[in-house]
Amino acid sequence: MSMISDLIRKCRSYRRFFQEVEISHSDLLEMVNNARLSASGRNSQSLKYYISSDDETNRKIFPSLAWAGYYKDWPGPIEGERPSAYIIMVNDTEITNNYFCDHGIAAQSMLLTAVEKGFGGCIIASVSREKLRQELSIPQRFEIVQVIALGKPKEIVEIEPLGPNGDFKYWRDENQVHHVPKRSLEEIVLSIGNPT
Amino acid sequence: MSMISDLIRKCRSYRRFFQEVEISHSDLLEMVNNARLSASGRNSQSLKYYISSDDETNRKIFPSLAWAGYYKDWPGPIEGERPSAYIIMVNDTEITNNYFCDHGIAAQSMLLTAVEKGFGGCIIASVSREKLRQELSIPQRFEIVQVIALGKPKEIVEIEPLGPNGDFKYWRDENQVHHVPKRSLEEIVLSIGNPT
Numbered sequence: 498m499s500m501i502s503d504l505i506r507k508c509r510s511y512r513r514f515f516q517e518v519e520i521s522h523s524d525l526l527e528m529v530n531n532a533r534l535s536a537s538g539r540n541s542q543s544l545k546y547y548i549s550s551d552d553e554t555n556r557k558i559f560p561s562l563a564w565a566g567y568y569k570d571w572p573g574p575i576e577g578e579r580p581s582a583y584i585i586m587v588n589d590t591e592i593t594n595n596y597f598c599d600h601g602i603a604a605q606s607m608l609l610t611a612v613e614k615g616f617g618g619c620i621i622a623s624v625s626r627e628k629l630r631q632e633l634s635i636p637q638r639f640e641i642v643q644v645i646a647l648g649k650p651k652e653i654v655e656i657e658p659l660g661p662n663g664d665f666k667y668w669r670d671e672n673q674v675h676h677v678p679k680r681s682l683e684e685i686v687l688s689i690g691n692p693t
Numbered sequence: 694m695s696m697i698s699d700l701i702r703k704c705r706s707y708r709r710f711f712q713e714v715e716i717s718h719s720d721l722l723e724m725v726n727n728a729r730l731s732a733s734g735r736n737s738q739s740l741k742y743y744i745s746s747d748d749e750t751n752r753k754i755f756p757s758l759a760w761a762g763y764y765k766d767w768p769g770p771i772e773g774e775r776p777s778a779y780i781i782m783v784n785d786t787e788i789t790n791n792y793f794c795d796h797g798i799a800a801q802s803m804l805l806t807a808v809e810k811g812f813g814g815c816i817i818a819s820v821s822r823e824k825l826r827q828e829l830s831i832p833q834r835f836e837i838v839q840v841i842a843l844g845k846p847k848e849i850v851e852i853e854p855l856g857p858n859g860d861f862k863y864w865r866d867e868n869q870v871h872h873v874p875k876r877s878l879e880e881i882v883l884s885i886g887n888p889t
Contacts, residue, residue, distance in 0.1 A: 500696055501809045505727045505802055530878050531701045534852065535801065536816060539762060540861050540873060545881045554885055566735060587883070597818055598839070601797020605731065606701055609805075613697045620732060622793055633885055643794070656730065667736050677736060682726050685741045687783070689750055689829055 506656075508608050509677065511617040512565055513578040514648025520550055520582040524614055525647075528607040529584065535606045538597025543589045545639065550582040557632040558583050562644060563623035567666045580618070580646040585629070587639035600642050611647055618647040702852070704804050705873065707813040708761055709774040710844025716746055716778040720810055721843075724780065724803040731802045734793025739785045741835065746778040753828040754779050758840060759819035763862045776814070776842035781825070783835035796838050807843055814843040 498506075529546045537544075549555055559580075564573035574580075584607060588596050604620050611618055626641045635641065652675055659665055659678045667677045694702075725742045733740075745751055755776075760769035770776075780803060784792050800816050807814055822837045831837065848871055855861055855874045863873045 499723075499806070499809055501700060501802075501805050502723065502727055504697060505730050505806075508731070510732050526878065526882070527695075527698065529882055531698055533875060533878060533881055534701050535704070536706050536804070538816075538818060540863050542861060542876045542881070545883050547883050547885050549885055598794065598797030598800060598816070601794030601799070602801040603797070604794060605798040605801040606697075608732070609697050610695070610701075613695055620734075620794070622734060639883070665736050665738060679729060680738045682722065682729055685729055685738070686722070686725055687741050687743050687835070689743050689745055 504609055504612055508612045509617065509654035509656075510619040511648070511650035511652060511654065512619050512646075512675070513574045513650070513652040513673075514580055515651050516577050516579045516581055516648065518581060518649035520616055520647055522548070522550060524616075525550060525582055525584065528610045531606045531610045532603035535602045537599050537602075538595070539593075541593045541596065542599075543592035543596050544599050544603055544642065545587050545589050547585040547587065547633065547635070548582070549585070554633075555580065555583060558585070558629065558644065561625040561629035561632065562621050562646065564621070565667075566623065568669065578651055580648040582647040584645040584647065585633075586642045586645065587635065588642050589638065590640055591638055596642075604643070604645060607645055615649065616647055617650040618645050621646055700805055700808055704808045705813065705850035705852075706815040707844070707846035707848060707850065708815050708842075708871070709770045709846070709848040709869075710776055711847050712773050712775045712777055712844065714777055714845035716812055716843055718744070718746060720812075721746060721778055721780065724806045727802040727806045728799035731798045733795050733798075734791070735789075737789045737792065739788035739792050740795050740799055740838065741783050741785050743781040743783065743829065743831070744778070745781070750829075751776065751779060754781070754825065754840065757821040757825035757828065758817050758842065760817070761863075762819065764865065774847055776844040778843040780841040780843065781829075782838045782841065783831065784838050785834065786836055787834055792838075800839070800841060803841055811845065812843055813846040814841050817842055
């Protein structure tokens with residue numbers, strides 16, 4: 498298997514971590530630097546980043562995040578299994594309000610970089626934005642786009658086919674393994690000129 | 694330099710190609726498969742893909758695409774320098790209308806896969822969507838999100854700092870080298886608790 502294909506397979510959404518394993522500031526900067534060097538719509542590059550890897554700031558960020566929406570009985574990782582770092586992605590509205598798909602490109606570049614270093618993470622779009630803004634004194638100029646939670650993964654994530662009923666919700670088994678149903682290649686590749 | 698950092702540096706937006714160099718269907722499928730295995734908001738996986746690598750279909754797609762908005766005098770690559778393949782990304786609205794940042798994640802996964810194989814491409818969001826829909830008989834159910842143009846790059850792309858005036862527009866020199874100013878890491882990393 499090619500390098501990038503292997504890395505993409507390893508790049509799962511992780512939500513439980515060895516919280517005591519720190520991520521160095523230089524590793525976090527390399528993630529952001531790889532986002533920086535990725536494609537940007539109209540080359541505006543309006544996305545900017547707050548980096549947190551200290552316990553005090555991490556504690557300010559965590560309560561603003563919602564975890565794994567399908568797990569109604571799980572409020573998120575317990576103390577000891579929380580992310581050891583966060584990258585908060587914001588949009589500098591003084592540059593543009595339209596960042597096209599830059600937020601996905603940048604998130605994927607950062608997460609692939611994290612995975613190559615033995616870390617992993619999760620893109621969190623369900624954020625209490627005003628609460629987080631106040632906690633961190635983020636100026637109004639910067640729109641909070643999403644938060645990348647990062648750490649040394651403590652959970653196993655398995656990719657599997659969709660169930661026969663087409664259910665795509667991820668689920669956790671009795672051993673805390675996180676299962677992610679993925680649509681088949683056949684389902685997502687459409688035929689040109691003769692679409693389904 | 695790490696593998697992924699190197700690959701991201703090589704993954705530029707290319708707009709001129711050796712049109713005669715074909716991309717195999719299996720290579721194109723591997724790109725889509727890597728998009729398939731990437732993260733998806735709420736795991737909905739609503740993005741689907743039309744793949745074109747034959748000359749007839751490529752000719753139907755090309756006229757619906759706008760190229761390099763900052764090059765007012767350049768209508769796009771000439772015959773012989775056009776993409777040898779396209780991946781048209783659509784959203785299956787019967788699954789969801791909210792695909793979060795999946796379109797960026799998927800595009801980056803596909804382009805990184807292309808670059809590792811010696812190809813390259815460009816994400817094109819400026820698409821005459823209704824024209825393209827009619828040309829390819831794409832059902833209304835599928836919203837056209839963007840088009841990834843692909844091929845064997847025929848141009849050199851150089852990353853450089855922003856000019857002193859802060860201009861971020863890319864530009865082409867007399868040797869047809871494409872220059873892309875990128876904001877500095879210092880500009881895009883904000884300080885927590887004490888933002889600029």
